[in-house]
Amino acid sequence: MDRRPDIIIFNPDQMRADALGHLGNPAAITPNLDRFAQRDAVSFRNAFCQNPVCVPSRCSFATGLYPHVRGHRTMQYLLREGEPSLFSELKDAGYYVWMNARNDLVAGQIPGLLEQHASEIFYGGDAPAAPGPEQPDPRGKPGDKNYYSFYRGKLKKDRDGRNYSSDDEAVDGAAKRILSFHSDRPLCLFLGLMAPHPPYAVEDPYFSAVDRTKLPPRARVLPKAGKPPMEERLREYMALGRYTERDWTELRACYLGMCIKVDEQFQKICDALKAAGRYDNAAIFFFSDHGDYTGDFDLPEKAQNTFENCLTNVPLLIKPPKGVPVDPGVTESVAELVDFYATAMDFAQVSSSHDSFGKSLRTILADRSIQIKQYAFCEGGRMPYERQCDEYHAYGGDPSDRTREYWPRQQAQLDSDAHEKGTMICDGHYKYVLRTGGRDEFYNLKEDTKEERNQIDRLEYRPIAEKMRSAMLLWYQSTCDLVPRNYDKRFSDEMIWHRVKNICPPQHEQAVKEKIKEGAAFMEVIAFCRSLGGR
Incomplete structure (x- = not known):
């Protein structure tokens, strides 16, 4: 290779x-x-x-x-x-x-x-x-x-x-x-x-x-x-x-x-x-x-x-x-x-x-x-x-x-008003900036290449700005967090043992505890107990 x-x-x-x-x-x-x-x-x-x-x-x-x-x-x-x-x-x-x-x-x-x-x-x-x-x-x-x-x-x-x-x-x-x-x-x-x-x-x-x-x-x-x-x-x-x-x-x-x-x-x-x-x-x-x-x-x-x-x-x-x-x-x-x-x-x-x-x-x-x-x-x-x-x-x-x-x-x-949070969305032609204080921005980058004047109040741009605002919401929703891949157990080993000890055959107690120690899930341990003749 x-x-x-x-x-x-x-x-x-x-x-x-x-x-x-x-x-x-x-x-x-x-x-x-x-x-x-x-x-x-x-x-x-x-x-x-x-x-x-x-x-x-x-x-x-x-x-x-x-x-x-x-x-x-x-x-x-x-x-x-x-x-x-x-x-x-x-x-x-x-x-x-x-x-x-x-x-x-x-x-x-x-x-x-x-x-x-x-x-x-x-x-x-x-x-x-x-x-x-x-x-x-x-x-x-x-x-x-x-x-x-x-x-x-x-x-x-x-x-x-x-x-x-x-x-x-x-x-x-x-x-x-x-x-x-x-x-x-x-x-x-x-x-x-x-x-x-x-x-x-x-x-x-x-x-x-x-x-x-x-x-x-x-x-x-x-x-x-x-x-x-x-x-x-x-x-x-x-x-x-x-x-x-x-x-x-x-x-x-x-x-x-x-x-x-x-x-x-x-x-x-x-x-x-x-x-x-x-x-x-x-x-x-x-x-x-x-x-x-x-x-x-x-x-x-x-x-x-x-x-x-x-x-x-x-x-x-x-x-x-x-x-x-x-x-x-x-x-x-x-x-x-x-x-x-x-x-x-x-x-x-x-x-x-x-x-x-x-x-x-x-x-x-x-x-x-x-x-x-x-x-x-x-x-x-x-x-x-x-x-x-x-x-x-x-x-x-x-x-x-x-x-x-x-x-x-x-x-x-230090000025929290000036340092307000903002998020930009841009497609290379238009740019929209959403701000927590409500002072949003909109630019047509083809007409105003240096972004010298905010056009957020121009009526002809309102549909484009609204479309970009909606796209930003979908982006935030899809990227707001991520689930870790290392999942957690809901029960500790001791919790699992006390939940299954009444159905575990006494002669197999050590085997069941080993199964729990190996990381078996709660339902897996129950099934294991029953396979050993437990209730």
């Missing part, structure tokens, strides 16, 4: 779909990914994450479950004991699972838990610290325009002409493992990067490579546009009103420069697979956990309960292993990151230990015109009574400490 395929997962953090050249951004420079999509892989234009921040998204795509199923919808509730992931399941099925220590998935306070999900963990931290920004003190003082912008700009280089980051170290560690892996076991390699997550900072040649004149227009802040109040709170606390269009241009170009470096790092992994003779039989996945505002709506970074495409539409490129038909290029088919789990398990020929909600994308890879689902869903925010954002939370530190760069986001999330 042919060796099971290697499963290679390259996972940048906070990368928008439109950071890729082949998806239409004239300023993007991603030649390796563009060539990968043209020759070997299928790129999904309409791929969506299931939560617009890191931890909930990762807990979702690694399990095939939506964030609401087990409550994994905050930055501080990760997978715990008894919750398998793709990685633990592949490991149990005989895969050698390598991952770097970019966690955001498994609860760190439980000793040994991360090791249940991996055969080898690359911690790194052995390289000297990379040089910082060329501009001294790029944040400035409180009140300066860059204080909360996350912008650092061009990075310095070391004496070797590099800015060797923790991502570079992890990429080199992954490439080394690929080249030195000579086991008969199939390899699962999960490489999670920090880039292009802010702060926005990158060295040359990447910083200067982006043609600023080619950047497409940003999404504008329009008066009375019906946008979510979270964005208004973020703008209020970040106080970026002094940011000029030139400032936003530099921030956006820097972000795309970071994506150029990610593109080169991805190619380094592909080159290692080819040198090791493992490329053809590898299933290769490239996708991000969520996107980034990058200046849209006058905002940097992200928010946990807003759902514009800049945050929810992510790159998803898949190359199947040899023997699996592929129709390379861009597909318009709707996909979700929960589908990654189903697809990887399909290629690995491993049955899941739990029910999940994604669909294998294998048929779309063979024919890009196929549609296997109508809608994608994303969810975020919280209920007013939840305290996940009070006091200390994932961004760390004292909420009253205004020197922290995440202070504005933390303050905005």
Whole structure:
């Protein structure tokens, strides 16, 4: 039998779909990914994450479950004991699972838990610290325009002409493992990067490579546009009103420069697979956990309960292993990151230990015109009574400490009205967002590509919005929970014995107790007693 395929997962953090050249951004420079999509892989234009921040998204795509199923919808509730992931399941099925220590998935306070999900963990931290920004003190003082912008700009280089980051170290560690892996076991390699997550900072040649004149227009802040109040709170606390269009241009170009470096790092992994003779039989996945505002709506970074495409539409490129038909290029088919789990398990020929909600994308890879689902869903925010954002939370530190760069986001999330729970449904053409506070949203993505104005009150869209609202209800009903496969006994051994002892022949008492101890059900024990001559 042919060796099971290697499963290679390259996972940048906070990368928008439109950071890729082949998806239409004239300023993007991603030649390796563009060539990968043209020759070997299928790129999904309409791929969506299931939560617009890191931890909930990762807990979702690694399990095939939506964030609401087990409550994994905050930055501080990760997978715990008894919750398998793709990685633990592949490991149990005989895969050698390598991952770097970019966690955001498994609860760190439980000793040994991360090791249940991996055969080898690359911690790194052995390289000297990379040089910082060329501009001294790029944040400035409180009140300066860059204080909360996350912008650092061009990075310095070391004496070797590099800015060797923790991502570079992890990429080199992954490439080394690929080249030195000579086991008969199939390899699962999960490489999670920090880039292009802010702060926005990158060295040359990447910083200067982006043609600023080619950047497409940003999404504008329009008066009375019906946008979510979270964005208004973020703008209020970040106080970026002094940011000029030139400032936003530099921030956006820097972000795309970071994506150029990610593109080169991805190619380094592909080159290692080819040198090791493992490329053809590898299933290769490239996708991000969520996107980034990058200046849209006058905002940097992200928010946990807003759902514009800049945050929810992510790159998803898949190359199947040899023997699996592929129709390379861009597909318009709707996909979700929960589908990654189903697809990887399909290629690995491993049955899941739990029910999940994604669909294998294998048929779309063979024919890009196929549609296997109508809608994608994303969810975020919280209920007013939840305290996940009070006091200390994932961004760390004292909420009253205004020197922290995440202070504005933390303050905005303390506002339960702004941080209200919301759920998005999107078919690639229309998008509807249901909110607990009643401030729903609706967008026609073909007419309003940047989602600048909420159209929920337009009468002509009301039937479509109602149809999507009904579809969301059916989705919630079908995904609201799952029944564990390890069923429980209703009676303890002692309970069963006391229920059957009156019908058990005295001379067979020990045999009946052994039967109970072996795990026989109550009715099985009764039948056994009667087969021994009991009443």
